[in-house]
Amino acid sequence: MSGTLVLVRHGQSEWNKKNLFTGWKDPDLTEAGVAEAKAAGERLKAAGHASFDRGFTSKLGRAQRTLKLILETIGQTDLEISENVALNERDYGDLAGLNKDDAREKWGEDQVHVWRRSYDVPPPGGESLKDTGARTWPYYLHVIQPTVLRGNTVIVSAHGNSLRALVMALEGLTPDEILKYEIATGVPIVYKLNADSTIAEKSVLEA
Numbered sequence: 188m189s190g191t192l193v194l195v196r197h198g199q200s201e202w203n204k205k206n207l208f209t210g211w212k213d214p215d216l217t218e219a220g221v222a223e224a225k226a227a228g229e230r231l232k233a234a235g236h237a238s239f240d241r242g243f244t245s246k247l248g249r250a251q252r253t254l255k256l257i258l259e260t261i262g263q264t265d266l267e268i269s270e271n272v273a274l275n276e277r278d279y280g281d282l283a284g285l286n287k288d289d290a291r292e293k294w295g296e297d298q299v300h301v302w303r304r305s306y307d308v309p310p311p312g313g314e315s316l317k318d319t320g321a322r323t324w325p326y327y328l329h330v331i332q333p334t335v336l337r338g339n340t341v342i343v344s345a346h347g348n349s350l351r352a353l354v355m356a357l358e359g360l361t362p363d364e365i366l367k368y369e370i371a372t373g374v375p376i377v378y379k380l381n382a383d384s385t386i387a388e389k390s391v392l393e394a
């Protein structure tokens with residue numbers, strides 16, 4: 188067995204709470220989001236992940252703060268963290284700031300679902316999951332994965348769709364399978380990787 192990779196989506200943001208498309212906008216966590224991040228830290232600790240060798244996050248505050256809260260909870264505040272735009276949420280383009288229910292009324296349930304969950308249909312002016320993967324996957328392969336394969340325990344705090352893109356490639360999911368794949372806020376996904384980078388074990392630390 189080689190290293191351990193933990194993926195976690197940020198806790199609830201102000202815009203998650205208001206049901207707004209967010210993308211590259213930068214709202215803070217809600218109080219519930221802060222509690223989710225702390226609870227994620229507690230669950231990681233309980234599962235034996237009380238210290239990490241390296242952290243990665245996006246350039247957006249909600250993911251950075253989630254990582255900080257997790258690290259404070261496990262008692263490790265000196266971790267080396269890299270922030271990179273490659274891990275940012277999918278760019279929601281013209282939808283950013285719109286209410287998701289209003290969008291369903293305007294464009295129809297099916298169209299909005301395609302924009303939110305399909306593999307290669309971008310929202311107007313924004314990125315498809317495929318476009319998102321075209322930046323997250325190279326960063327994973329060139330920077331994150333080599334760190335894990337050196338035998339390290341690594342945590343990545345990012346976003347619903349940047350993590351869906353990573354999970355799709357990591358687990359070899361098809362465009363059809365990824366359509367149904369949801370990543371909950373503040374729920375760590377723990378992979379143990381083999382030396383050849385395949386997945387040895389996966390666990391999801393739900394509440």
Ligand SMILES: O=C(O)[C@H](O)COP(=O)(O)O
Nearest residue numbers: 207208209210276303347
């Ligand atoms: O950017 C957003 O609006 C959310 O973080 C993720 O949105 P989604 O559930 O529509 O993919």
